[in-house]
Amino acid sequence: MEYKISEIIYYPVKSLGAISVPEIKLDRFGIQNDRRFMLVDQGAKFVSQREHPRLSLISASLKVDGLVVSGDELGELFFPYDLFIHDVDVQIWSDVVSAKFIDHKFSSRLSDWLGMSVRMVFMEDSAVRQVDRGFFEQDQNVSFADAFPLLLTNTASLKNLNEKLDQSVSMSRFRPNIVFEGDKAFQEDDWLRVSIGGIDFDLVKPCNRCGMTTINEKGELGKEPLKTLASYRKNDFGVCFGQNLVHLGSGTLKVGDVLVVKTLA
Numbered sequence: 001m002e003y004k005i006s007e008i009i010y011y012p013v014k015s016l017g018a019i020s021v022p023e024i025k026l027d028r029f030g031i032q033n034d035r036r037f038m039l040v041d042q043g044a045k046f047v048s049q050r051e052h053p054r055l056s057l058i059s060a061s062l063k064v065d066g067l068v069v070s071g072d073e074l075g076e077l078f079f080p081y082d083l084f085i086h087d088v089d090v091q092i093w094s095d096v097v098s099a100k101f102i103d104h105k106f107s108s109r110l111s112d113w114l115g116m117s118v119r120m121v122f123m124e125d126s127a128v129r130q131v132d133r134g135f136f137e138q139d140q141n142v143s144f145a146d147a148f149p150l151l152l153t154n155t156a157s158l159k160n161l162n163e164k165l166d167q168s169v170s171m172s173r174f175r176p177n178i179v180f181e182g183d184k185a186f187q188e189d190d191w192l193r194v195s196i197g198g199i200d201f202d203l204v205k206p207c208n209r210c211g212m213t214t215i216n217e218k219g220e221l222g223k224e225p226l227k228t229l230a231s232y233r234k235n236d237f238g239v240c241f242g243q244n245l246v247h248l249g250s251g252t253l254k255v256g257d258v259l260v261v262k263t264l265a
Helices: 051-059 103-116 154-161 225-231
Strands: 002-010 019-021 024-025 038-041 059-062 066-071 074-078 086-092 097-100 121-122 150-154 176-182 192-194 197-208 238-247 252-254 257-264
Touching: 002 024, 002 103, 002 252, 024 192, 038 086, 051 103, 074 103, 103 121, 150 197, 225 238
Parallel strands: 150 176
Antiparallel strands: 002 019, 002 176, 002 257, 024 252, 038 121, 059 066, 066 074, 086 097, 097 121, 150 238, 192 197, 192 257, 197 238
């Protein structure tokens, strides 16, 4: 079975906007530059759209000399790479990871806009954050993504969901890294290993979805599509859409690459 890759996406800052690209490299964390930056509170705990849906209204981009965060109300903020010099241990779910943070003054306007004190942190190349060995036994790092290096979703699954909704949603609600053009909804549930562009990936765990999928274009929490998805996609892991991947090699992924199913469950 072969399927076309239709989109490749990464998120420079955890819980901020996406960047869709024609091609990208894989590194030891997964998609290059994916969620290497993150906002933390005064206790150095990660901040996300789950508690602060307004974060969906701002985006981030990577320039030669620094990170840019912007939004219509926020304006544009610049975080120079060379000023991420202060050491801090940050909490992301149950993991504690070493990171670097930049002086609070660079995020003061963002703190005012969000209504809470936050600071920007960066995960260095040397950082170690192991994926859950209960799902992948080998050594494998992950960035500030929730749990695994990559998320795969299926256009046929989204079509299936939208047929059940009064108002359709876009794939961006599910924040994938790799989107493929499937011919059957949720067919990836039955796969164990795939190859994309000559690189092998293990499908290690269905992705259980949270309230972030219900945040609309105004930054407001709702009930859909999670309510409808829960009516037919609930299992032992939760309400699931998409599959978490671990890459077994390095290389470059490109839109138009062919996904080949290598092992079935």
